[in-house]
Amino acid sequence: MWRVEAAGTGDAAGLAALYRRVWDGYRGALPDALLDHRSPDAREIASLMADMTYFVVRDGDGIIGVARCHVECEACYLERMVVDAPFRRMGVGTALVERVVRHANENSCHKVFLNTSPKLTDSMAFYERMGFARCGLFHRHFWGEDVIFYELLL
Numbered sequence: 001m002w003r004v005e006a007a008g009t010g011d012a013a014g015l016a017a018l019y020r021r022v023w024d025g026y027r028g029a030l031p032d033a034l035l036d037h038r039s040p041d042a043r044e045i046a047s048l049m050a051d052m053t054y055f056v057v058r059d060g061d062g063i064i065g066v067a068r069c070h071v072e073c074e075a076c077y078l079e080r081m082v083v084d085a086p087f088r089r090m091g092v093g094t095a096l097v098e099r100v101v102r103h104a105n106e107n108s109c110h111k112v113f114l115n116t117s118p119k120l121t122d123s124m125a126f127y128e129r130m131g132f133a134r135c136g137l138f139h140r141h142f143w144g145e146d147v148i149f150y151e152l153l154l
């Protein structure tokens with residue numbers, strides 16, 4: 001059975017591989033520059049861990065899902081969430097969001113917020129199912145792609 005845990009720098013290589021695996025699946029649908037940005041190498045991930053909290057879902061020794069969050073000014077920014085394709089629709093994403101919401105509550109946050117691409121229709125269905133409300137749209141934003149914003153008030 002899988003479990004949700006805070007990640008450490010020893011997980012950086014596994015996370016880099018997971019991000020690369022997932023985002024390579026979107027080549028052609030989203031700009032390469034965006035996908036490369038979503039697929040940092042292990043060294044970059046390890047250094048980002050100094051400022052951000054990474055939660056992972058482990059299945060045995062393997063990492064099958066990840067979400068990163070950052071609390072600033074009593075708001076919690078959820079980002080870089082992926083679940084490995086063979087493990088989707090099994091509640092892994094739900095467990096990650098629940099863990100981030102707990103982290104936000106423990107840090108006196110008023111909300112969890114995030115953004116996604118309107119091309120990632122699975123993610124929109126997922127976040128709406130998790131109770132997030134659409135609260136904004138930026139046109140031609142990161143790498144010229146539209147960006148949709150969601151928030152969950154706590």
Ligand SMILES: CC(C)(COP(=O)(O)OP(=O)(O)OC[C@H]1O[C@@H](n2cnc3c(N)ncnc32)[C@H](O)[C@@H]1OP(=O)(O)O)[C@@H](O)C(=O)NCCC(=O)NCCS
Binds near residue numbers: 129
């Ligand atoms: C979005 C994502 C994280 C969801 O993770 P997941 O582990 O599959 O999500 P869950 O199993 O917890 O899904 C919970 C509910 O969300 C909804 N949902 C999830 N994936 C869905 C999909 N592809 N289509 C429609 N609804 C979906 C369903 O209501 C689902 O409940 P159900 O399976 O009982 O119907 C995963 O699909 C993913 O990694 N996608 C690619 C990367 C990505 O888009 N990341 C987000 C970037 S902002």
